Amino acid sequence: MSAADGSTDRSLGQLVATATAEMSALVHDEIALAKAELRQDAKRAGIGGAAFVAAGALALFALPVLSFAAAYGIHNLGLGLAWSFLIVGGAFLVVAALLVLIALAKIKKIKKPEKSINSAKETAAVLQKAKPHPRVAAEDHPVLESVTRSSV
Numbered sequence: 262m263s264a265a266d267g268s269t270d271r272s273l274g275q276l277v278a279t280a281t282a283e284m285s286a287l288v289h290d291e292i293a294l295a296k297a298e299l300r301q302d303a304k305r306a307g308i309g310g311a312a313f314v315a316a317g318a319l320a321l322f323a324l325p326v327l328s329f330a331a332a333y334g335i336h337n338l339g340l341g342l343a344w345s346f347l348i349v350g351g352a353f354l355v356v357a358a359l360l361v362l363i364a365l366a367k368i369k370k371i372k373k374p375e376k377s378i379n380s381a382k383e384t385a386a387v388l389q390k391a392k393p394h395p396r397v398a399a400e401d402h403p404v405l406e407s408v409t410r411s412s413v
Contacts, residue, residue, distance in 0.1 A: 328349050331345075331349045332345040332346045332348075332349045333345065335348055335349070
């Protein structure tokens with residue numbers, strides 16, 4: 262162990278301080294990396310969400326155009342224009358009715374969270390049977406005797 266080699270004659274406190282500083286730097290670097298990854302993922306999610314909104318808006322705008330195209334297509338088959346629009350409107354109502362039936366069937370399948378309710382009831386029953394911990398009187402406890410109470 263020579264004096265020129267400064268790392269060999271460090272005290273235990275210095276070693277612990279160095280290890281703590283390096284651990285802190287490592288944790289800060291890991292947090293910075295996680296923030297960068299989350300920021301990048303949030304940016305991707307935002308762009309993806311915006312793309313979904315734009316696609317939905319375009320589909321919403323396309324629906325009337327396609328409805329008119331279907332009605333005029335039926336009209337070109339020889340039916341009157343009013344009947345053509347009535348057929349397209351009726352088709353939309355049939356699709357809407359089917360979606361309502363599907364939604365009602367799914368909603369009827371919703372059940373109460375039986376397991377959670379039973380667990381909560383069991384917990385409440387156990388807590389009702391539990392007895393509180395007996396309090397130690399000040400005269401029986403040496404530390405509590407020395408504590409003075411304020412009159413305020």
